[in-house]
Amino acid sequence: MSAQENKTGLPLVHLGITRPEELSALFADLRGRFNADCACALDESSWKQFRDTWLGRKSGVLAQITDNWLKPATPELKRAVGQQLNELRAHVESQIESRRAAIETGTEETARDRVDLSLPGVIRPVGSRHLVRQVFQEIEDIFFSIGFSVVDGPEIETPYYNFEALNIPEFHPVRDDMDTFYLDLPKGAPTLLLLRTHTSPMQIRTMEKQKPPVRVIVPGKVYRRDNPDATHSFAFHQIEGLAVDTDITFCDFTGTIEYFVKQFFGPSVKTRFRPSYFPFTEPSVEFDVSCPFCAGTGTAASGGTCSKCKGAAWIELFGAGMVDPAVYGFVNYDPKKVSGFAFGIGIDRLAMLKYGIDDIQVFFQNDVRFLRQFP
Ligand code: DAH
Secondary structure (H helix, E strand, O other): OOOOHHOOOOOOOOOOOOOOOHHHHHHHHHHHHHHHHHOOOOOOOHHHHHHHHOOOOOOOHHHHHHHHHHHHOOHHHHHHHHHHHHHHHHHHHHHHHHHHHHHHHHHHHHHHOOOOOOOOOOOOOOOOOOOOHHHHHHHHHHHHHHOOOOOOOOOEEHHHOOOHHOOEEEOOHHHHHHHHOOOOOOOHHHHHOOOOOOHHHHHHHHHHHHHOOOEEEEEEEEEEOOOOOOOOHHHHHEEEEEEEEEOOOHHHHHHHHHHHHHHHOOOOOOOEEEEEEEEEEEEEEEEEEEEOOOOOOOEEEOOOOOOOOOOEEEEEEEEEEEEEEHHHHHOOOOOOOOEEEEEEEEEEHHHHHHHHHOOOOHHOOOOOOHHOOOO
C-alpha cells in the first residue's frame, strides 16, 4: 500500500482536515484497508510483508501516521489523532499476532495432510497359501481328476457322528486316544458336543444326505488331546475319502489309492498295504509307500541309512479299508446292494514327508521365515 493511497504520507492540513470529527472517517478507511490486507496474508512470507507494511519502524503505516499526522498536528487535533492512532495500533497489533498464530497451525496441518505424489506407493506384501493348504489343494486336484468332489463338515461334532455311527460304541477301546475335547454345555443340552477327532463323521453325514453313487473327499481340521512334539499337535489336518456304489471292489480301492500315491509322490514309487483295524472298515489296511527319498532301498545316497524311512525302505502313509457293512446300517444303505471304500489321509504328515519338514509345530507357528519357503 503506497503512502499516497493511504494518505498517510501527507500532513493532515494537506488533506484538508482541520477538525477532530473529520478524523473518524479517515481512520475507519485505514482500518478497512488493514482488514483487507490481513485477509491476504496466507503464508509466512506474505504475513511478514504485511506486518512490515503496517508496523515497519520507519515506513510502516503506523510510523507514517505518527510522523506525518500526529507530530505536526495542530494542538486541537493532536489529542484526537493520538487517541485514534492508539486504537488503530491496538487493532493492528492484535490482528497481526492472531494471523501469525493461524498461519503457524495452518501450515502444520497442511504439511501433515499434504499428499506427496512423488513418494512410492504403499507396498502391501501379498501373502501366499500356507503349505498345508497347498498340499490340500494338490490332493484335491488329484481326486478331482478321477471324479471325486469336495464336501465340508463341522469341526464341532456330536458323539453320534464322530463315534457311534462309525461303528464305535461308547466303550470301544479305540475311543481311548480320541474321546477327549468335549464342549462345556448348559445343563439339559440335548446332546454332548466335541471337537471332531477325525474327518470320518462326514462319511455318515454325506451318506445320510445322498444315495449312491458317492465319491467325495473331505478336507479339514481335526483335534486330539495329543501332547505337542515333532509329530503331534492338538490340531492337525486330514482328508477323508469315501466311494460307495453298487459294484465297488477291493481292486477299485487299491487302484484308486495307488493312482493317488503315484500322482503325489511320483510315478516310480511303489505301494503296499498291510492288514490293520478300524471299526468302520472291513477289511482295514494301512497303506505304505516305498520311500521316495532312497528309492525304496533304505540306504541314503551317502551310503548311510536313509533318515526318512530309517532304513525300512517303506513309509507308512495312511489308513483305509472297505466300508464296514455295519456303517451302512446307520445311513439306511442296503449292505447287500452297495459296497465301497474309505480312507483317511493325514495331511501334515504327507506335507512333512514330501517337503522334508521334521517338526509338525512349524505348521502352526506362523513364522514367516518358514512360510516364505513355500511361496
Ligand atoms: N479316521 C481314522 C483316523 O483318524 C483314519 C481312517 C482310517 C479313515 C481308515 C478312514 C479309514 O476312512 O477307512 O485315525
